Structures are given as structure tokens and as C-alpha cells.
């Protein structure tokens with residue numbers, strides 16, 4: 001693959017770098033995506049979300065994982081998807097973190113907390129997040145990416161919910177993401193989950 005013109009790893013030319021890590025490219029596609037910057041120091045939280053998502057796949061659940069972090073950067077709670085293993089389609093990790101937060105945190109602590117997640121909140125979880133008054137959301141991959149992957153794989157959309165972004169559901173919600181290299185890992189987990197499911201194991 002001699003490189004003629006493929007921009008693969010452009011030398012020294014302006015890959016958007018800012019202070020933190022490169023977020024999604026700055027084009028019109030971002031209109032439905034988060035607008036904030038994901039700082040490099042936040043990546044370990046997102047990587048933990050992806051580990052949890054991988055655990056979910058190993059258990060037979062959908063590949064989603066989320067982590068709740070306080071204002072000082074301490075992980076307070078984490079969970080992964082448990083829909084298949086519990087038979088409860090509302091057992092999304094983002095929803096579980098809301099339940100944990102309203103039980104354990106004051107409104108001020110909730111507002112100062114950040115929820116990291118492998119995939120952007122679905123409308124149910126976004127609504128719960130908004131009602132609980134939780135703070136910033138940072139996701140590795142967006143709902144739009146998940147829809148694009150399904151379309152690419154010819155997989156029907158099975159969600160009964162409208163395809164709304166977090167900010168469609170909670171106007172003014174601070175959101176950042178996706179992070180391309182981590183989104184690719186989420187994509188691989190989604191693919192692995194589907195392969196396993198179609199293989200029937």
C-alpha cells in the first residue's frame with residue numbers, strides 16, 4: 001500500500017489537537033454531537049467504560065459501560081449493561097448511575113459529577129440524567145455512530161425510542177464526544193456482540 005495521497009497519518013499538518021485529545025473532526029456532522037472537548041486526563045474513565053462494555057459482552061449483555069466521577073476525579077460508581085442477563089430492558093448503566101446518584105449524592109454533588117459512558121445516552125437515560133440534575137456527559141461513541149454502524153451492517157433498528165441526542169432530550173446539557181479511537185473500540189464490541197448473538201451462544 002504505497003501511500004499516494006491517503007492522509008492516514010498526516011505529518012505535522014494540522015490535526016486538530018487543542019489542549020486535550022482530538023475530538024471528532026470539526027465538520028457539519030458534529031451538529032448532533034457533543035460540543036465540548038474531551039481532555040486527555042479523562043480518557044482513562046472512558047477506557048474503563050469500554051472495559052465494562054467488554055465485560056457486558058462476555059456476559060451476554062449489550063456492550064455498554066458507564067462510570068460516575070465526582071468533582072475531584074474520584075470514581076463513585078460504575079456499571080455495565082444488564083438487559084439480557086436480567087430480562088429488564090431498562091437496565092442501562094447510565095440509568096443505574098442515576099439511581100445511585102439520587103440515593104447517595106446531594107443535588108450539588110450531582111451537578112458537579114461527570115458521567116462517562118461508552119455510548120451516548122439513549123433518550124430514556126438522558127431524561128433520567130436530566131431529572132436527577134447530573135453534570136457533564138462524556139461519551140466515547142455517539143448514538144449517530146451506532147445508527148451508522150447498524151446501517152452499514154444491515155442490522156434493523158430495534159429501539160422503540162425516537163433517535164434523539166442527549167441535547168434533544170435535555171436542552172443545555174453539557175456533552176462531549178465522541179473520541180474517534182475509542183469509538184472504534186466500541187464499534188468492535190458491537191460487532192462482537194452481534195456475531196455472538198447470531199452464532200447463538
Ligand SMILES: [Zn+2]
Nearest residue numbers: 092122124125
Ligand atoms: Zn439508556
